Amino acid sequence: MAERVGIVAVAQTKYSPNRADANEGELVYEAVKQVLQETGLKFAQDGTGIDATVTCSQDFWDGRTISSCNVMSYVGHHHSDEDKVAEDSLNAVYTAFARILSGHQDVVLVATHCKESQGDKRGIENAAMDPIFLRVLGLDFLSAAALQARRYMYKYGITPYQCARVVVKNRGNAKRNPFAQEPLDLTVEDVLGSQVLASPIRRLDAKPTSDGACAMILATERKAKKLCQKPIWIEGVSNCYETHYLGDRDLAECDALVKAAKKAYKMADITDARKQVNVAEISEEYSYQELLWMEGLGLCGRGEAGKIIDSGMTQLGGQLPVNPSGGMLSGNPTVVAGMTRIAEGVLQLRGEAGERQVTGAKRALAHGFTGVCGQLQGVMILGKA
Amino acid sequence: MAELMQDRVEKLKDLDVFVYHGKIYIPNTYTAGAVGSRFLIEIRDNKKIMGTRCSTCDVVYVPARSVCKHCFSQLDKWVEVSDKGTLLTYTVAGQSNGVQPVDPPIIYGIVQLDGASTGMVHMLSEVDFEKLAIGMRVRAVFAEKRVGSILDIKYFAPL
Numbered sequence: 001m002a003e004r005v006g007i008v009a010v011a012q013t014k015y016s017p018n019r020a021d022a023n024e025g026e027l028v029y030e031a032v033k034q035v036l037q038e039t040g041l042k043f044a045q046d047g048t049g050i051d052a053t054v055t056c057s058q059d060f061w062d063g064r065t066i067s068s069c070n071v072m073s074y075v076g077h078h079h080s081d082e083d084k085v086a087e088d089s090l091n092a093v094y095t096a097f098a099r100i101l102s103g104h105q106d107v108v109l110v111a112t113h114c115k116e117s118q119g120d121k122r123g124i125e126n127a128a129m130d131p132i133f134l135r136v137l138g139l140d141f142l143s144a145a146a147l148q149a150r151r152y153m154y155k156y157g158i159t160p161y162q163c164a165r166v167v168v169k170n171r172g173n174a175k176r177n178p179f180a181q182e183p184l185d186l187t188v189e190d191v192l193g194s195q196v197l198a199s200p201i202r203r204l205d206a207k208p209t210s211d212g213a214c215a216m217i218l219a220t221e222r223k224a225k226k227l228c229q230k231p232i233w234i235e236g237v238s239n240c241y242e243t244h245y246l247g248d249r250d251l252a253e254c255d256a257l258v259k260a261a262k263k264a265y266k267m268a269d270i271t272d273a274r275k276q277v278n279v280a281e282i283s284e285e286y287s288y289q290e291l292l293w294m295e296g297l298g299l300c301g302r303g304e305a306g307k308i309i310d311s312g313m314t315q316l317g318g319q320l321p322v323n324p325s326g327g328m329l330s331g332n333p334t335v336v337a338g339m340t341r342i343a344e345g346v347l348q349l350r351g352e353a354g355e356r357q358v359t360g361a362k363r364a365l366a367h368g369f370t371g372v373c374g375q376l377q378g379v380m381i382l383g384k385a
Numbered sequence: 386m387a388e389l390m391q392d393r394v395e396k397l398k399d400l401d402v403f404v405y406h407g408k409i410y411i412p413n414t415y416t417a418g419a420v421g422s423r424f425l426i427e428i429r430d431n432k433k434i435m436g437t438r439c440s441t442c443d444v445v446y447v448p449a450r451s452v453c454k455h456c457f458s459q460l461d462k463w464v465e466v467s468d469k470g471t472l473l474t475y476t477v478a479g480q481s482n483g484v485q486p487v488d489p490p491i492i493y494g495i496v497q498l499d500g501a502s503t504g505m506v507h508m509l510s511e512v513d514f515e516k517l518a519i520g521m522r523v524r525a526v527f528a529e530k531r532v533g534s535i536l537d538i539k540y541f542a543p544l
Contacts, residue, residue: 020402020404021400122480123482123484131415132415132421132425134506135484136536137486137508138482138484138487140482143476143480143491143493146476146478146493147476147493147494147495148474149476150474150476151473151474197480198476198478198479199477199479199514200476245503245506246495246504247447247503247504248446248454251474
């Protein structure tokens with residue numbers, strides 16, 4: 001059997017609405033520098049250091065093709081081996097994991113960045129749509145998400161009040177996370193009183209514009225144990241795609257996530273995720289998504305997520321805390337968000353999550369998604385044993 | 386061309402950094418393909434909405450598709466579906482994004498036409514926002530001047 005793959009160091013920038021003081025490379029370097037210092041590793045091609053780099057960025061967000069050119073000299077792939085993954089960065093960690101399992105590389109750096117402040121969010125999202133049947137309608141991810149939210153809430157009786165509770169919980173959790181962009185003391189009434197963007201989604205149901213970067217180092221089991229006192233193991237990982245055309249899907253369902261989760265759980269020998277996962281970091285660009293994705297991940301039954309948020313089970317201190325970091329809703333860039341979830345999972349399992357620590361967490365779930373209404377879904381299970 | 390790509394340089398007030406306001410000039414063409422084109426031609430010339438049927442999976446795709454996503458077989462059985470259908474979901478999008486075909490607020494919806502297995506994503510009009518409801522019956526309103534675009538269906542309106 002192949003050696004396990006461990007995460008030996010993670011670092012995040014503080015997420016910010018606008019990092020005009022740093023270009024993409026300078027921003028990602030803030031995170032990369034930290035993981036290099038923590039491990040003492042250098043870039044090398046002789047088996048003594050970092051063997052390769054996987055980056056994650058998106059051409060349209062960076063406003064240039066081959067967006068990894070923006071960060072070349074800041075992530076060590078000058079005269080080295082590099083892969084760029086677009087879409088959500090959870091998939092970049094998946095790629096690094098697969099590279100190590102190939103047996104040819106022992107230590108891989110993963111680095112991701114996105115500066116949403118620099119791009120035209122709605123224009124970029126519209127450009128992701130099928131050009132003939134969807135793009136000309138002027139749809140963006142917000143209006144599409146609103147179609148999904150309405151359908152999900154209608155089919156399963158989820159209320160705007162329950163969606164608002166997700167926002168209150170996550171923005172409140174962010175107060176305990178030094179990397180979080182916009183912690184807020186909110187009430188459900190604040191959320192329900194905020195401006196409607198695309199019904200039923202209101203301004204506070206959506207995440208703010210965010211700039212930031214995240215980096216981590218993965219290594220074979222043998223090297224991970226030498227590099228780090230508390231390596232965290234990737235026990236399971238998978239991803240799955242939905243079809244693109246929104247009319248082909250029942251938007252109240254998230255079949256791709258169900259499949260991705262099933263495969264990741266099988267790999268990690270998880271039979272009952274709700275009992276065997278101690279903390280979940282779930283990417284939620286809009287409030288309804290935390291509820292819908294929880295159902296897709298099998299953390300509760302279909303249509304039960306509303307009751308679960310009402311019960312307080314997913315609060316910090318509850319039976320299964322969800323997004324103790326404050327989640328995407330408190331401000332993480334798209335693209336970066338999946339790795340933020342993994343980094344937070346690693347900190348939780350290392351017992352280094354500070355005021356947002358989930359006591360005794362042994363196993364963490366990290367989720368990332370990309371595309372319109374969660375078209376690409378990724379799930380990773382992390383363990384400390 | 387030079388004008389289209391012209392950058393504007395800005396020195397930020399509170400920081401010692403420059404910001405370049407750039408544009409990328411990338412025109413493109415997109416081919417609708419044989420099946421997509423026939424679908425658009427039927428709307429343009431005959432105000433007919435056509436789907437393709439997979440007999441193996443018992444699915445009628447609208448807009449018409451050339452390959453079944455379930456069994457991966459090539460689809461060549463054309464069926465006409467109704468121009469009337471049922472609203473599966475909707476939103477009133479109040480935000481302008483610079484690329485919308487009409488001024489916001491825009492009602493977007495997904496309509497399952499009678500005879501189709503899938504929904505069609507489009508706009509709605511001629512309806513008060515408060516009267517919108519999942520399950521409401523709607524019909525396609527065709528544009529007077531039709532050019533071979535999905536916007537040849539102007540919008541869907543209540544029956």
